């Protein structure tokens with residue numbers, strides 16, 4: 001197969017975070033290092049309220065982060081879910097992949113692991129995110145009076161979880177998907193998120209679930225998702241996209257087919273995907289909007305915007 005010029009793609013903001021990864025690839029570095037470096041920039045960005053620092057908190061006002069990373073050469077992968085107090089969950093996920101015999105750690109176990117690996121605990125809740133949480137409470141929740149059951153106990157019944165969840169817009173969730181191919185032809189994909197805004201504590205979306213929100217295999221390509229994570233979990237969406245490529249669909253056809261699968265669930269919430277094949281073709285798709293993604297290769301001076309496809313119902 002013809003050699004692919006090393007490149008990195010991602011889904012977030014204006015793609016400026018890709019510069020760090022492109023620099024690593026330019027120096028002959030690995031796809032894993034490139035994906036981790038670029039993802040960390042998004043995690044640390046205080047303007048980004050659905051990934052890392054400044055993420056919108058869960059139902060109890062705590063920021064809970066999920067992330068996963070996958071190495072397409074070995075199919076090794078690491079993931080963490082519902083992590084509180086540690087910023088670079090993509091790096092913790094990478095440590096799970098490289099330093100443990102496991103694939104996924106969640107909650108207090110993931111935090112214990114992060115601490116033992118030397119990650120520093122920090123506050124991730126910004127003033128702005130706290131204000132969003134408080135106005136959410138004012139709008140949707142009747143705070144319990146003394147002696148009453150806390151309002152989140154009957155979350156679905158009293159609080160209308162499903163109705164409210166159906167009304168979530170792109171403003172209340174978001175995730176960063178980044179993937180790269182290096183000079184050796186190795187592919188890596190990474191995903192990091194604070195998940196759906198005001199989610200139930202302990203709720204995991206698709207991002208840390210390998211096969212749902214993230215999948216990568218050098219032989220075919222990689223795929224990752226953002227949107228209503230429950231739908232991607234139900235369809236094993238990222239793995240399905242890679243399987244479509246394995247079975248001969250182009251990356252564009254695979255993304256189209258994956259978004260059609262989502263539409264066939266007839267659920268609200270929307271889904272987006274980002275994918276590459278192992279020949280270096282890139283694509284993104286969405287069920288709810290114009291889809292774009294950002295690309296940088298080793299010769300790029302700045303991120304290039306690429307248009308994906310909108311797969312309507």
Ligand code: ASP
Pocket residue numbers: 172173174175193194195196204205206207213225226227228229230
């Ligand atoms: N997919 C993420 C989740 O369900 C959130 C998002 O991408 O909007 O947690």
